[in-house]
Amino acid sequence: EVELVESGGGLVQPGGSLRLSCAASGFTLSTFEMYWVRQAPGKGLEWVSHIHYSGTPIYYADSVKGRFTISRDDAKNSLYLQMNSLRVEDTAVYYCARDLGWHDAFAVWGQGTMVSVSS
Amino acid sequence: IVMTQFPATLSVSPGERVTLSCRASQSVDSNLAWYQQKPGQAPRLLMYGASTRATGIPDRFSASGSGTVFTLTISSLQSEDFAVYYCQQYNIWPPLTFGGGTKVEIK
Numbered sequence: 001e002v003e004l005v006e007s008g009g010g011l012v013q014p015g016g017s018l019r020l021s022c023a024a025s026g027f028t029l030s031t032f033e034m035y036w037v038r039q040a041p042g043k044g045l046e047w048v049s050h051i052h053y054s055g056t057p058i059y060y061a062d063s064v065k066g067r068f069t070i071s072r073d074d075a076k077n078s079l080y081l082q083m084n085s086l087r088v089e090d091t092a093v094y095y096c097a098r099d100l101g102w103h104d105a106f107a108v109w110g111q112g113t114m115v116s117v118s119s
Numbered sequence: 120i121v122m123t124q125f126p127a128t129l130s131v132s133p134g135e136r137v138t139l140s141c142r143a144s145q146s147v148d149s150n151l152a153w154y155q156q157k158p159g160q161a162p163r164l165l166m167y168g169a170s171t172r173a174t175g176i177p178d179r180f181s182a183s184g185s186g187t188v189f190t191l192t193i194s195s196l197q198s199e200d201f202a203v204y205y206c207q208q209y210n211i212w213p214p215l216t217f218g219g220g221t222k223v224e225i226k
Contacts, residue, residue, distance in 0.1 A: 044218075044220050045156075045162065045205055045207075047213075050215070059214075060213070062214070095162075100164075100173075104150070105152035105167035105207070107167075107173065110161065
């Protein structure tokens with residue numbers, strides 16, 4: 001069964017850091033485009049970052065560029081999001097997602113992990 | 120590319136036909152997806168390529184459009200269809216962009 005499981009969320013103070021993980025099963029993560037998408041409480045969906053199946057290119061939303069870093073560990077079949085200099089407005093549920101393989105639509109989603117940035 | 124969905128909320132009775140709209144600020148060809156999200160759950164892919172149902176999606180869901188105007192239709196609304204629906208373009212990116220969502224609620 002194809003599955004994505006996120007972890008690593010929590011409560012952090014403004015300016016702090018967190019590292020989110022996304023463990024993939026049922027498929028080889030390095031053969032698909034992978035993404036992070038977030039959703040602030042009561043709000044819509046916002047794309048955060050993307051990593052090509054080859055490892056490059058990597059893209060970020062302007063709102064996180066220079067603060068967030070997406071990476072992948074093929075041996076662990078896992079995706080990561082290192083989040084530094086966190087802001088209150090980064091508070092959201094963070095989802096990892098996988099594309100279809102032939103369309104850049106998000107075909108597989110994790111259950112999400114909550115990140116709360118507050119003093 | 121800015122994606123605009125309307126209406127923001129639809130009040131519908133079970134069994135009714137529902138049409139949701141999505142408009143792009145510039146052409147996205149047919150590179151558009153629709154998602155369904157229920158409270159406390161991750162979004163689920165319904166449609167891609169503007170009109171192709173994803174795996175396991177019932178045929179009461181259909182979608183059409185290309186360029187800048189798109190629609191998602193639910194032919195006969197079931198109780199499990201009450202949710203928020205998002206459109207998303209993947210034609211010109213980054214950034215990948217979503218519409219603000221349409222909430223389909225029980226009338």
